[in-house]
Amino acid sequence: MDFEDASIACPGKVTGVVRFVRSLEDVSKINEGDIVITNNNSPLFSIAFMKSGGILSQVGGNLCHLAIVSREMNKPCLVGIENIFERINDGSRATLNATEKTLIEENE
């Protein structure tokens, strides 16, 4: 899966389980190293971001706050991806290559 429309907040590569985070209830389901997919950059989701191995966000650009903090943590991160939840499967194992703007799910 290519995300040409995405901005690279922080380059890098990580493999993990994809987890959708759309509400505060979803935050508690995140395990260390999961690849977090979100539509909300609220700091109330910070614990999810901190535990994650990488992040993909539907909203934001290269200078949004999530982008800035992902660079602090050197955590692969792409932002501004349209319709992200329709393009990825929750719970799948995948490799995020933020440098190349790709996410490859293991059953692809």
Place this chain on the structure above:
Amino acid sequence: MNNELIKLAERIGKDLAELHKGDTISALWPFTVNDTGFYLGDGLCRDLLDTLKEVPIEKAAKIMKYPSKIIGYTTYLNGCNLSNEEKNELASKLFGIVKLIRKDPFCENKLNIFNEEFVDKNLFDVELKESNLIGTNKLSFLLFMYLELIYPTSMRLGYEFHGPYEYNGNKLWIKEYHNLKNPFLPKTEDFPFEKIIIIECISSYPKVDIYNHLLEPLTKISSSIIVDGNKNVDIKEVTEKIENAFTKISKELEYFDRKDWLELFAIGLFNSYYPLKKELGKEFIVPEKVLQKIKEEDYRFDVSKAKKANADAHLVDLEVMISEGFKKAFGVGS
């Protein structure tokens, strides 16, 4: 000064156009600066102007210390009801303060280096270790996210990144996180520290815009921290305390509605220059008119419309539009 304000407006236009073109607006939480401008702009600009009339800018610079938050105040001149002359006066005073603190007040070279008298060289004399980096990176993340809770949309009210400074063959990047805990700020009573400074030895050159957004990742070699003036601290212990406090405070804020967030931000914004008023022997207060407006009015900036307009506009046109808006706000536009 008017020529400098024109130049400032143009610089802001350039930097904000980049920000808006990059769709930062859709990620702003829990509201945009336009929303806070509607509720707080008038009250803030009037109160700030009245205060700065009584404090010489040289003294104000020493009290306020952090140029990015001062530049941030100029945003509120957009749409406030001050007269043209008053807008010009406030903009001149604010920029006058920034000029005293920053070597390059326009951040033309994407640097935020302080003038010598504002640099605390005591910060440089720390034990820098490569092994500290994982801990200080996590700390940076947590502190930034915490600031986003207590100062939503305007975290620069609680941080300033500046440098680099050459010291003992090292290039030092100073990250000051301040006003983290304050008796006037709700929800900060459980936060364990008032001020944390992270000192990073870097090999790349930092790039910041005029609002102190870090534009690119840095190559870090080593780091250290100073917590409430103490250089001998265990980074892991400090981080754990902050993580626990952050989790607790986040839980308390989960049920906040929009008006609660607006009120919290209003307190933080008006408190951010309270040291100036304290110097004059005045009490801390958020103007009642501001709190009433938050209670009674329901203004919401149209983010989707703005997002589309930003996406459709050419970067240069966006830059000109924003610059012209700020020139008007500074009382130097047509």
